[in-house]
Amino acid sequence: MTKKPRGAIRLAQAPDAQAILDIYAPYITDTAITFVSTLPTVEEIQKTMVDIKKRYPYLVCTIGDEVVGFAYANRARPHEAYRWNAELSVYIDAGYQGRGIATALYTALFQILKAQGFCNLYAVITLPNDPSIALHKHFGFKELATHRADGYKMGAWRDVLWMLYRVEGVASPEVHGPPTPLSKLRPNEIETALSMATALLSGAQ
Numbered sequence: 001m002t003k004k005p006r007g008a009i010r011l012a013q014a015p016d017a018q019a020i021l022d023i024y025a026p027y028i029t030d031t032a033i034t035f036v037s038t039l040p041t042v043e044e045i046q047k048t049m050v051d052i053k054k055r056y057p058y059l060v061c062t063i064g065d066e067v068v069g070f071a072y073a074n075r076a077r078p079h080e081a082y083r084w085n086a087e088l089s090v091y092i093d094a095g096y097q098g099r100g101i102a103t104a105l106y107t108a109l110f111q112i113l114k115a116q117g118f119c120n121l122y123a124v125i126t127l128p129n130d131p132s133i134a135l136h137k138h139f140g141f142k143e144l145a146t147h148r149a150d151g152y153k154m155g156a157w158r159d160v161l162w163m164l165y166r167v168e169g170v171a172s173p174e175v176h177g178p179p180t181p182l183s184k185l186r187p188n189e190i191e192t193a194l195s196m197a198t199a200l201l202s203g204a205q
């Protein structure tokens, strides 16, 4: 693998939407890695970002001024009983893969999600995708099930692997209630997670 770059992990902001779209677009148009088939507009990315950030972390990795990757958590399923669950997404610019960027993004994402009180973190992976499976195993995810021919994209039925990371030692929902929305988390908890992840990137020079 190539030398890891200098960079920073921070919360995504509205002006990052164009760069996020630029990273995401080839996966939409040229692959079945995502089952999204229609390119969103920059405004749609911004709206989704605002919605997600009310409850979940939405992070970017920057190198200099350039956004080179993003990761976020989102609602897994709508019912109240699933409030302790989140589904993760991570996309790295093709030119920046294999440099520890997803690792840094996930390190911060995990720390924030744990501080919020989430219990079940899911990765939903269209097969084949060895890099994504390896990344998630690296972070302790276990394979749950493969849904055969679960989605049809780019002229073929696609198998989808569900992986789960179960957060150990989570407090009882009766005592602590549902996860704290991101907007209500103490800023220093977010800052600590972002600094730790940023140090991972810069410490790897």
Ligand SMILES: CC(C)(COP(=O)(O)OP(=O)(O)OC[C@H]1O[C@@H](n2cnc3c(N)ncnc32)[C@H](O)[C@@H]1OP(=O)(O)O)[C@@H](O)C(=O)NCCC(=O)NCCS
Pocket (backbone or CB within 6 Å): 027, 033, 089, 090, 091, 092, 093, 096, 097, 098, 099, 100, 101, 102, 103, 104, 123, 124, 125, 126, 129, 130, 131, 132, 134, 135, 136, 138
């Ligand atoms: C999967 C993806 C997010 C990994 O991002 P990345 O920044 O390249 O990953 P990292 O450099 O942090 O590597 C983290 C771990 O993932 C694994 N990994 C990453 N790339 C890999 C590859 N090409 N082959 C095998 N394992 C790989 C390794 O276990 C690695 O840990 P190690 O370096 O200690 O061995 C990236 O390849 C990507 O954006 N792919 C396209 C989008 C995608 O598939 N997103 C996930 C949808 S479910």
